Amino acid sequence: MKSNPADSQRPQRADARGNRGRLLEAARSVFAEEGPRASLNKIAQRAGVGPGTLYRHFPNLQALTVAIIGDDVEALCALGHDLLEHPSPDEALRTWLGAVARHATAMQGLVATQMIAQPTRKSSAALAACHQAILAAGTALLSRAQHQGNAPAELDIADLLLLANAIAWASEQAPTDPHLLDRLLALINTGVPYLPPS
């Protein structure tokens, strides 16, 4: 996530830069209100530009989402890096997964959906970059927990991230229950089993 290659694609004219900013702001508010069901048309309208302008700046929903959460992803990677210094490698991994889940609890499930979505023909390279960055940070934490902690060798960071995003998504389906995510996090931390699995 450093020296963003997308910088070279930033608009050069002042009006374009302004529109880009206004689109991002509008997108943030519309997504917060309506989640993944939000209409991109509405975002353009709220930003005071035509649909064509929106689609030139952000060719699809993925690109727009990534542009919004880019900073958060960077922060998550930084947190992961810091946690490599944590005295307990296991605790560090758990803390980071919790942070990932909490981050994915935004915009009514849109973020979790995007973070889990596997790359398709039309998905932007920026989304893939996000995935890569998160994956790299997680891999570092997991590998430390496996070598210096108690994490079993067969644990897969992709599975853990999927799980974190899944519970984030699920907890967004019942937005009226503010403690749901914490309970689900606790559930996967203690495990359902309270009895060794057969």
Place this chain on the structure above:
Amino acid sequence: MKSNPADSQRPQRADARGNRGRLLEAARSVFAEEGPRASLNKIAQRAGVGPGTLYRHFPNLQALTVAIIGDDVEALCALGHDLLEHPSPDEALRTWLGAVARHATAMQGLVATQMIAQPTRKSSAALAACHQAILAAGTALLSRAQHQGNAPAELDIADLLLLANAIAWASEQAPTDPHLLDRLLALINTGVPYLPPS
């Protein structure tokens, strides 16, 4: 799920009954192919009826989905009932949750989405009935596990079901990995922590 109240709403004329059946069959195949993104128009087309006919039989996506999975839900409840005789209450609950998750892994995530969706203004009463039925079966299993097994008292069946559906949904996002659901199930069974949580 016994003496379905929806029976009284079944079409009375033979042609209507035939169309209903053909619509369900078409829906099953289209959903299997395209998942939640499937067009209801396409279902009507494949069933050889007009859109109006589809929407009269099933006023929305929820109603159609529920009609398709109704039998499965019934089977799940029956399984839950049988598992009440299982020698290990804890194992019974775990087995049943696995079955719920496996059931929700159908039609490319559509089922999991519907099972988690909380009732809205437009969602059908049939969907609520499904939720109730599953909840009742789960409550019986959990309460037995709490009284005669080792399940902690603060465990909530709604949370467990949410978790089961969440991992089902997540595993459907990567349909190329057939063992993903099993790995995620194992993950929530053993718990992430391999260390007691702080």
Place this chain on the structure above:
DNA sequence: TCACCATACGGAGAGGTTCTCCGGTTAAGG
């Protein structure tokens, strides 16, 4: 200062979707 032109804008519109409405058709019962 001005003229030029690459850059960016915006809206019309193509092609999709969900869902409704209503005139015509047909199955079931007297």
Place this chain on the structure above:
DNA sequence: CCTTAACCGGAGAACCTCTCCGTATGGTGA
């Protein structure tokens, strides 16, 4: 057979995503 309530189907309204292209304008060299 005849009536009528039940049912059908398609036109169409109101959305959606995304593209295309003529027009406007900000930045720049003269």
